[in-house]
Amino acid sequence: MNHKIRVLEIRLNDRYKDYPALYHYKDIDREQIFVRRECEYYVKDGIVYEQVSSALEDDRFVLYVNKIGDDTIDHNARVRENLCVEVREYRxxxxxxxxxxxxxxDHMDVLGYIGNTFIYIEGKEYKRSSVEADEDRQTYILYVNDTGTVLE
Known part of the structure; x- marks a missing residue:
């Protein structure tokens, strides 16, 4: 693998339109690329996309996405100035x-939170449901479900 690849492209998963590029990022940190590959959902310009696959081409990493709708997070939620992970219980x-x-x-810290099946908050166990990269709010969102297990 070419360790110098620092390009990420997000393409619409539409073979009839020859998989058009929606977004193109040059000179992006590899850790950020790997974190985004870990995300099932991607929000950009108020639109939610679902990742269906990823690929490594000669000079770039590619995420293929389907448009699934509009963003449902409260748009009054503040845009974060620092890199963060929001943990949200998905109902x-x-x-x-x-x-x-x-x-x-950094993005290695992000991966430390989103790369787990289970997370524990205030003595309760939650199971990962999905992860979203919300570019509009500059936030990663870890969606979880309460397992009902309480730590003693």
């Missing part, structure tokens, strides 16, 4: 209770 579309915000130094 149904439009209902995501904020449980915790983790400030992160």
């Amino acid at each position: 149904r579309i439009g209902e995501q209770k904020l449980l915790k915000i983790y400030d992160c130094r």
Whole structure:
């Protein structure tokens, strides 16, 4: 693998339109590329996309996405100045209770939170449902479900 690749392209998963590029990022940190590949959802310009696959080409990493709708997070939520992970309990579309915000130094810290099946908050166990990269708010969102397990 070419360790110098620092390009990420997000393409619409539409073979009839020859997989058009929606977004192109040059000179992006590889850690940020790997974190985004870990995300099932991607929000940009108020639109939610679902990642369906990823690929490594000769000179770039590519994420293929399907447009699935409009962003449902409260748009009055503040845009973060620092890199962070919001943990939200996912109940149904439009209902995501904020449980915790983790400030992160870098994308390796982000991966440390989103790369787990389970996370524990205030003595309760939650299971990862999905992860979203919300570019509009500059935030990663870890969606979780309460497992009902309480640590003693």
